[in-house]
Amino acid sequence: MTMNPQASASPTLGFTDDCFYCIEWAQATKWFDQLEGQQPLMTFHPRKLRRLLYRALALAAAGGVNISLIWSLEDLVRPDVVRTVVTEAAALMPYFDRIQLAFLLNAVARDWVKAPEGQLEQLKLLVVQVSRQAPAGICRRRRYRLADVRSGRNRRMRPSRAHIATRSMRDAAKVPPKAS
Numbered sequence: 122m123t124m125n126p127q128a129s130a131s132p133t134l135g136f137t138d139d140c141f142y143c144i145e146w147a148q149a150t151k152w153f154d155q156l157e158g159q160q161p162l163m164t165f166h167p168r169k170l171r172r173l174l175y176r177a178l179a180l181a182a183a184g185g186v187n188i189s190l191i192w193s194l195e196d197l198v199r200p201d202v203v204r205t206v207v208t209e210a211a212a213l214m215p216y217f218d219r220i221q222l223a224f225l226l227n228a229v230a231r232d233w234v235k236a237p238e239g240q241l242e243q244l245k246l247l248v249v250q251v252s253r254q255a256p257a258g259i260c261r262r263r264r265y266r267l268a269d270v271r272s273g274r275n276r277r278m279r280p281s282r283a284h285i286a287t288r289s290m291r292d293a294a295k296v297p298p299k300a301s
Contacts, residue, residue: 139193140174143233156228163221173225180209198230200243207251223251 144167147153153165177197182188184205191197203226210219227244230236236244 136178136191136193136197139195140171143174143194143229144170146233152232156225159228160221160224163224165225170225173222174229177206177222177226180206180213183213184209194229195234195236198226198234198236198240198244200240200247203230203244203247207247211251219251220248223248 147170148167153170156165157163174194174197178188178191181191181197181202186202186205191202196202203223206226207219207223210222214222227241227248230244231241
């Protein structure tokens, strides 16, 4: 797999075109229904697919991948890029969103890019690793919001919500019991 626009197997002009054509293909072939059949708790629609693909690109950039070299979805679903995306998502995204993103990247590689079997096996292992990672309690963004409540910086919050936020911080600070 190459990472330049001239040698790319995809006939599109760039990443945004490839996303557009993938979404159009997904709507025409009822691909969203197939994905929802595989993962009944997840819902997919064009805006969500576009948002998750661009989020994966942003996570790749945050992980140090040179995004000027990502010209298509084929380049985005390479195992090394997906590993970077999953690693960054573990720190920045809630648990369910991480699983949904990993599942979607695997499905794009399988159905849109038509990746070779070896690459698909590597991506499946990454999806399994993501699904086995337990939720880390409270995500960083929510921790910052709760810190504002505890310090009194967020004066606009109603008292009832402040109580809930304080209780959430107390629950998040509890250490789970050790397995014997």
